[in-house]
Amino acid sequence: MNTFDEIYAKIKEYPTIIIHRHISPDPDAIGSQAGLARAIKLAFPDKKVLCAGGDVGDLGWINTMDDVKDGDYQGALAITVDTADTPRVSDQRFKTADFVIKMDHHPNVDPYGVMNYVDENKPAASEIIADFILTEKLPLTAEVAYPIFAGIVGDTGRFMYPETSAHTFEIAAQLSKTGIDTNEICRNVSEVSLQEARLQNAVLNLMHVDPSGAAYATISQKQLKELGVTTEQANVTVSTPGRIKGIKAWNVFVELADGTYRVHYRSKGPVINQLAQNHNGGGHALASGAKAKDQAEVKQIFDELIAVTKQYRSDHD
Numbered sequence: 001m002n003t004f005d006e007i008y009a010k011i012k013e014y015p016t017i018i019i020h021r022h023i024s025p026d027p028d029a030i031g032s033q034a035g036l037a038r039a040i041k042l043a044f045p046d047k048k049v050l051c052a053g054g055d056v057g058d059l060g061w062i063n064t065m066d067d068v069k070d071g072d073y074q075g076a077l078a079i080t081v082d083t084a085d086t087p088r089v090s091d092q093r094f095k096t097a098d099f100v101i102k103m104d105h106h107p108n109v110d111p112y113g114v115m116n117y118v119d120e121n122k123p124a125a126s127e128i129i130a131d132f133i134l135t136e137k138l139p140l141t142a143e144v145a146y147p148i149f150a151g152i153v154g155d156t157g158r159f160m161y162p163e164t165s166a167h168t169f170e171i172a173a174q175l176s177k178t179g180i181d182t183n184e185i186c187r188n189v190s191e192v193s194l195q196e197a198r199l200q201n202a203v204l205n206l207m208h209v210d211p212s213g214a215a216y217a218t219i220s221q222k223q224l225k226e227l228g229v230t231t232e233q234a235n236v237t238v239s240t241p242g243r244i245k246g247i248k249a250w251n252v253f254v255e256l257a258d259g260t261y262r263v264h265y266r267s268k269g270p271v272i273n274q275l276a277q278n279h280n281g282g283g284h285a286l287a288s289g290a291k292a293k294d295q296a297e298v299k300q301i302f303d304e305l306i307a308v309t310k311q312y313r314s315d316h317d
């Protein structure tokens with residue numbers, strides 16, 4: 001693994017720096033990308049610093065993307081944030097940059113950067129970016145702190161998930177001292193539209209709970225269409241089953257237009273990322289994603305989830 005100093009030396013060296021994040025972005029993807037870009041721009045006003053990637057959906061309140069031209073990659077440094085593997089990088093032109101640096105907090109299944117800084121014990125890529133900014137003494141203004149705080153709030157579930165540490169709170173305090181409206185950020189991260197809330201409701205109504213504490217719900221294309229909710233917006237339902245006492249691990253299956261399924265895994269203890277890896281996916285120990293080609297694979301995935309949940313209970317109860 002490379003050091004912050006080595007990464008900073010590369011940033012100093014390149015006149016153009018293009019920052020990428022993952023597809024289907026969440027607040028941590030957009031927040032870590034924007035925070036790093038803004039801090040570099042403030043430290044080096046003469047450099048061209050661009051944020052690349054597809055549609056940001058409802059996250060325009062954190063940041064919007066720049067119009068990045070093919071020619072911008074010539075002699076440029078590309079930095080990816082919050083993105084575990086090459087196919088998940090939003091805008092594959094990052095491969096055409098002169099030099100690639102990966103900064104991430106997922107298990108390092110694909111160290112695709114020429115330099116890689118990966119710390120999977122961090123709850124958010126945004127916390128790594130805050131550490132980088134503070135270590136290398138880049139400017140930490142309110143415009144830098146705002147997206148980083150949003151990323152940390154998003155990926156820690158408002159400081160609830162287990163990787164949240166004393167250091168996370170120390171970073172949050174430093175960000176807060178820049179004068180950002182933390183209340184507004186937390187509200188923006190957690191607010192949903194009425195249609196999204198109705199879909200959350202549907203997930204609770206449809207949820208099947210196994211005696212082991214494993215649970216699942218499937219959202220069909222028909223339901224999405226009826227409620228006027230996109231596949232991306234269906235992400236708001238993923239943490240909903242976790243509010244129920246007794247549920248230890250769960251899947252939310254979202255049917256896609258081609259009849260296959262996007263699979264979400266979440267857990268309060270049983271390790272689920274190895275299960276996700278068996279179905280074209282991956283992620284964190286307690287939050288992963290995968291794909292299922294049909295109902296038979298959906299059933300297999302849930303059977304596997306029941307098995308690890310049972311095992312976890314027999315080890316811990």
Ligand code: AMP
Nearest residue numbers: 264265280281282283284287288289290
């Ligand atoms: P999601 O359920 O889509 O919110 O994803 C949860 C976590 O799993 C995120 O950290 C993703 O980066 C990761 N993840 C989701 N889908 C995939 C996939 N197909 N391959 C690898 N990692 C994934």
